[in-house]
Structures are given as structure tokens and as C-alpha cells.
Amino acid sequence: MGEVMILAGTGLARRVCAAVADCDVLASLAGVTEVPCDLEVPTRIGGFGGEAGFRAALEGVSAVLDVTHPFAARVTERTVRICREMGVPYLRLQQPPWPNDPTWHVHATTAAAADAIPTGARVFLSTGPGSLVPFLQRGLHLWCRRIDHAPTRDGVTWIVARPPFTEDGERALFALLGVTHLVSKNAGGARAKLDAARDLGLAVHMIARPKDPGGEESHDIDRAIAFVRHHSADRDRR
Template sequence: MTVLVLAGTREGREIAAGLATRSVSVLASLAGRTRQPLKAGVPVRTGGFGGEAGFREVVADRGITAVIDATHPFAQDITERTARICREDGLPHLVVRRPGWTPEPGDDWTRIKAEADLAAHVPRGQTVFLATGPQRLDAFTGLEGRRVLCRRIDPAPGPFPHENGQWVVSRPPFSINDETALFALLGVDVLATKDSGGEDGRAKLEAARALGLKVVLLDRPPLPEGARVVETVEEALQWAEGL
């Protein structure tokens, strides 16, 4: 048995390492560079598959007998494609999705289904901080009259696409104190973020609570119909051991 782990999250890396310590043959796939590389002894491939044909080629060449999708909750395209290929080819397939965030006392949260819904929750003249990454910035439409800030980890290749907006270049991890100081310095009124879940991104939500900021949370895309889903690393390891 050889398990392909799409390991773009902390959980994915822990699953790959956990399988290796259990003497299960594993291949971890990472989309690119990661700040938390896998432990020595875990075979890793980096970069995309190059589409459906490339994915099937890796499966055949490496003798993959099962697939664990532990990608980011918003990696919808790769999750849907992986589920379909595994279903068509009869490969055992598991999706690992950590629980989303839930509000706590003092939080002022509003959930939206799509990026274009954000504008309705940011009054004109206010400053909105997009902690959603730059990949789908063009989907946040209708924000004229607002000051728009978007965080990215690398210098921008071009000008900010929104009028009266700017990039905020900084690299995680971010502490609660860091986030609180940043939001206060920039005069943020509204924090917009994805419901990614996990501990790594929680600091911005706690900073928003401390400052009394409104939070607009983008809901996760739906999971593939019929997919088997677990929430924890241990559940994923137990599933693999039972194959």
C-alpha cells in the first residue's frame, strides 16, 4: 500500500509523518515551498500535477493505492478533481477538513457565501482589511468608496487593483499582539477572512475581538458529494491503517 497525501496544511504534514512512523508507504505532495517542511524520511513531491493526466501519471508511476486530501479548505478545484478521479478509478479516498471557526463572547461576526457579498457589510468611508490572500482579490467587487487593504507575503508584482487601496506585505506567523497593533495602526474597521479553521490563523480573530472590529467570514466551498470526510489527524491515520 502506498498513500498519496495532498499535504498542503499542518494536518496534511502531520498525517504524512504519522503514516511514515507506522511503516506505511507514503508520498506527500506539496504545491510549493512551505514554512514547515516535512520530517526527514517522508518522500515529497512539490509543484502541481499539471492537470488530470499528470495526477493519474503520478498515481500509476508511484503505485498509489489510496489518496488522502488534506489540502486547504478553500482549495476547491483540486479537492473536486481528486474526488472525481478517485471515484472513477476506484481508489480509496479520504478528505480531511479541520473544523471551522466558531464565534466567542465579544465577537461580531457576519458570514457570507461569496466574495462579492462583502461590500454590503462595509459602509462607505470605512477601511476593510482582507486577510484572504491576493489570489481572488478581483472577486471582491463593489468596494468603491472604501479603503481596501490586502495582505500578501511577497512584494506585489503590480499596483493594487482597487482604487484607494494598498498591499500590506508581511509574512506569518502573526501573534495576537502583532495583529492588534497592525489593525490599530491602519485604522481597520472591518476584518474579512476565510473560515479556514485551525490555530495558525486565529490570532487575527482574537485581535479583532480585542479592538471591537466587525468580522466578515467567507464560508467554505462545499465538499464533493459523497466524499468520506474526517476532521482530525488521528482519524485519518486510523482510516489508512484500516485499508
């Protein structure tokens, strides 16, 4: 047993970290937000400096629990491959995807979603600022939700807010803005925005999850917690 690395950055990761705060773990955040949430465990912030840096960081690590966003495909693919090559036990914990609704417009990419939305539409992007570019300069009214404040950008209005979001709150926001189209990634978990969009009759454009990156995956948080405890040392015994 030893130190378990938890690749974090999601609400699900915060729940895991809180449950294993008595264990020898190190959480890792990419550092994409200015003020990350307190994970209640020792935390490193920032990238690893490429593949060589990540391999060096895994030296002496007893296991890796990957609780990154389901759309962080490149990070997960690299982690799966390197853990396999180094013989480090690996488990990925994700929310199960939302079942497809027959009323949704499902797309493989954000660019495909942008192509499908008519000029003049009032679009709420819940996919984050990294997905914004394909929607610009298309004659759309755009609102994009993000966690941190950002400089003004032509063609988009930022909505700065942190989850969790309630169905009532989402419904009121969409109605106030006069939203006609909601764009979301199929990340699973809380579906307040989807239920609000259904109630208001909005067109929902859903980005499908990337292909399976390999490695063992679970949707069971209790199994993930047990995985960490099995591979880690009790912090008080160090």
C-alpha cells in the same frame, strides 16, 4: 500497502506528514509559494497537468489523504471523483469550521463581502491575494496578507508573514493599521485574528465554506494518521 499520496499545503498537512515520516508517502504541493515549508517526507511540487496527469499520478498509489485548504473546492471535487472512479481509498482531513458568531456578516462569496463593506473602510484581507480583485476600486483602504513578496499593486498594501499568528500580535497589527473591517474565510483552526477583531470591535466579514464536495471527511488528525499508516508501507521495508 504501498505509497500514499498526501495532498498538502496547510499547517494541518505538515502535522500529518511529520507524524508519518517513517511511512511510504508522497506529499504533493501546488507550488503557489516560492519557498514551501519542509514537510519532512518526499514531496512533489507543481500541478499534475490536468485530469489526465492526475490519473497517471495515481497509478500505483494505495490511497489519497486530502489535507488541502477547505476552499480548494475544485481540487477536492476532482480528487474525490477520480479516486472513486479509480477505486483509490480517499479521506479528507479538515479543521472543523468556526461556529457562526451572531456579530459576523456571513457571505457566500468574496464578491458579496466586498459589496457589503462601506466606502472608506479600512479592510484587512486574511483571505489571500487570490481574493483581492472584488475589493479593488471600491474606495477602500486595503491590507492583504500573503506569504511571498510581490510587486507593488495600486490600491493595496501587502502584509508579508507566515503563520502561526498570535492574538496579541494580530491585535497590535490591526490597531497600528487602524483596521475597521476584517475579511476571513471560514477555514477553522486557530482563531487569533477573530479574537483580536472581537477585542477591538472590528466588523468581521466571514466567507462561508463551499458546498460539501463529497467523499469521506474527518476532523480527527489521529484518524487521518491511522488511515495513512493502514494504507502505506514502512519505508525501511521497501
